[in-house]
Amino acid sequence: MARREDRQADDPKQGELAEGEKVPAWRQRAVAKSLNAARSRAEKRIQGLLDAAFALIDERGTTEFTIQEVVDRSKQSLRGFYQYFDSKDELLFALLEESIREAVEDLAAAVEAESKPLDRLRAFTIRLHEWCESLGTQRVRGSHNRVPISEFSMQLAIKDPERLAAVIAPLSRMLIELLKAAVADGALQVDEPGRAALLIQQTAMYGWLMNRFVQNPASRITAEDTWEFCLRGLGR
Amino acid sequence: MARREDRQADDPKQGELAEGEKVPAWRQRAVAKSLNAARSRAEKRIQGLLDAAFALIDERGTTEFTIQEVVDRSKQSLRGFYQYFDSKDELLFALLEESIREAVEDLAAAVEAESKPLDRLRAFTIRLHEWCESLGTQRVRGSHNRVPISEFSMQLAIKDPERLAAVIAPLSRMLIELLKAAVADGALQVDEPGRAALLIQQTAMYGWLMNRFVQNPASRITAEDTWEFCLRGLGR
DNA sequence: CTCAAAACGAGAATATAATTGCCAACACTT
DNA sequence: AAGTGTTGGCAATTATATTCTCGTTTTGAG
Numbered sequence: 312m313a314r315r316e317d318r319q320a321d322d323p324k325q326g327e328l329a330e331g332e333k334v335p336a337w338r339q340r341a342v343a344k345s346l347n348a349a350r351s352r353a354e355k356r357i358q359g360l361l362d363a364a365f366a367l368i369d370e371r372g373t374t375e376f377t378i379q380e381v382v383d384r385s386k387q388s389l390r391g392f393y394q395y396f397d398s399k400d401e402l403l404f405a406l407l408e409e410s411i412r413e414a415v416e417d418l419a420a421a422v423e424a425e426s427k428p429l430d431r432l433r434a435f436t437i438r439l440h441e442w443c444e445s446l447g448t449q450r451v452r453g454s455h456n457r458v459p460i461s462e463f464s465m466q467l468a469i470k471d472p473e474r475l476a477a478v479i480a481p482l483s484r485m486l487i488e489l490l491k492a493a494v495a496d497g498a499l500q501v502d503e504p505g506r507a508a509l510l511i512q513q514t515a516m517y518g519w520l521m522n523r524f525v526q527n528p529a530s531r532i533t534a535e536d537t538w539e540f541c542l543r544g545l546g547r
Numbered sequence: 548m549a550r551r552e553d554r555q556a557d558d559p560k561q562g563e564l565a566e567g568e569k570v571p572a573w574r575q576r577a578v579a580k581s582l583n584a585a586r587s588r589a590e591k592r593i594q595g596l597l598d599a600a601f602a603l604i605d606e607r608g609t610t611e612f613t614i615q616e617v618v619d620r621s622k623q624s625l626r627g628f629y630q631y632f633d634s635k636d637e638l639l640f641a642l643l644e645e646s647i648r649e650a651v652e653d654l655a656a657a658v659e660a661e662s663k664p665l666d667r668l669r670a671f672t673i674r675l676h677e678w679c680e681s682l683g684t685q686r687v688r689g690s691h692n693r694v695p696i697s698e699f700s701m702q703l704a705i706k707d708p709e710r711l712a713a714v715i716a717p718l719s720r721m722l723i724e725l726l727k728a729a730v731a732d733g734a735l736q737v738d739e740p741g742r743a744a745l746l747i748q749q750t751a752m753y754g755w756l757m758n759r760f761v762q763n764p765a766s767r768i769t770a771e772d773t774w775e776f777c778l779r780g781l782g783r
Numbered sequence: 784c785t786c787a788a789a790a791c792g793a794g795a796a797t798a799t800a801a802t803t804g805c806c807a808a809c810a811c812t813t
Numbered sequence: 814a815a816g817t818g819t820t821g822g823c824a825a826t827t828a829t830a831t832t833c834t835c836g837t838t839t840t841g842a843g
Contacts, residue, residue, distance in 0.1 A: 349790095391791060524711065525712075613801085614800080626803090626804095
């Protein structure tokens with residue numbers, strides 16, 4: 312069982328990543344003094360575990376692998392695994408963080424391609440929908456199969472909403488900024504950007520779940536549908 | 548593990564319930580000949596199991612009870628439990644069906660209270676949102692805590708979407724009818740009622756999940772927000 | 784270069800639940 | 814009242830996650 316309290320305390324990496332690439336140089340140097348080598352070694356092993364897990368997820372299309380399989384594939388040991396991760400869920404959580412990071416980059420790129428605030432918001436929404444939707448079918452580039460990860464995030468939404476909120480925060484922030492910009496531009500009128508952002512997120516991110524229910528492809532919700540629905544829904 | 552193929556074959560009750568209360572009288576009589584007593588006995592036990600499970604869910608606020616606890620509470624045996632349910636998931640599925648049945652009745656009542664097509668649609672949407680939202684907090688009447696059940700349905704959406712779609716079907720059908728009526732009335736214009744229904748369902752049913760993410764109550768999505776968002780979103 | 788401490792690998796040991804198997808006692812039908 | 818199917822009690826099995834033990838190896842200080 313992973314205790315919530317342990318988390319930030321004993322894992323510097325987590326904090327560092329959550330804040331972005333920038334780590335105060337002084338701290339870096341200080342810690343580096345005796346930990347540099349040890350850390351890079353540990354980092355390599357952790358990466359090995361993550362890669363193995365991603366590989367298993369990719370080929371199986373599910374998160375139902377065993378820890379044993381992960382350590383076998385990465386040529387490590389159970390002992391070692393539990394040295395780095397408190398539990399299997401912590402591993403999945405790490406994979407989720409990685410995926411979100413990728414998503415944010417991707418979304419940022421899509422947004423930068425546009426200049427008008429409303430177009431930027433539109434680009435974000437559509438890309439977000441596609442990102443979640445990209446059902447294992449036509450996986451993009453070298454990126455990983457995100458469906459099992461999305462499913463895990465779903466379970467996390469149920470079991471530990473605060474934590475999920477924390478990982479998707481960067482994404483939510485980006486969305487809120489885009490909204491505010493669109494409002495400032497006069498292209499949109501919303502009173503509570505926070506609430507509007509929730510509605511957009513919900514519509515774009517959970518559409519894929521609903522789409523699973525329908526047999527008739529004509530009734531599926533496309534990224535375009537999503538955007539139009541949101542745009543009109545937010546009121547002119 | 549519950550095989551999908553087993554389902555309809557060996558469980559007459561399931562089929563009967565899925566079709567509604569009406570069972571051809573002749574068949575009833577024919578089967579009754581030798582099964583009546585046995586069935587009512589079995590039904591009593593099954594009900595006992597369901598009640599025990601509901602009770603456990605109500606007091607714990609989660610579906611994380613063990614089968615052992617269910618049988619202890621209903622004064623039955625593991626052996627007996629597995630005579631009626633192929634697995635724990637089958638039990639949860641039964642509870643979900645019960646809840647949906649309740650929901651449909653409730654929604655139907657709310658809808659009947661209105662006469663204008665658009666008002667009926669509105670009543671449905673808002674009631675649906677409230678039904679899902681009614682987070683364990685202020686549980687309605689004698690009804691059960693639906694949050695853990697909603698969570699289970701979520702997992703089902705991931706693991707077995709067709710099956711979830713099947714239980715929700717009555718609800719979806721009702722919504723589509725209301726939509727068509729509103730369109731016929733000229734109060735609304737949508738090309739694909741199926742898709743529109745999906746969007747409404749999604750917005751109303753998953754809002755509660757999103758609301759869990761937000762700390763600031765002012766940003767929470769209310770039933771009213773949901774309705775307005777949907778109404779405008781569907782265009783006009 | 785050498786040693787104590789820390790990290791590691793292999794694999795056994797635990798723990799928790801779900802699911803089954805087994806057998807004697809019971810209940811209801813005929 | 815015998816026969817057949819149902820039950821209770823409970824041990825056995827299975828599947829995994831998680832922890833523990835014990836030698837081995839690696840690392841970093843001196």
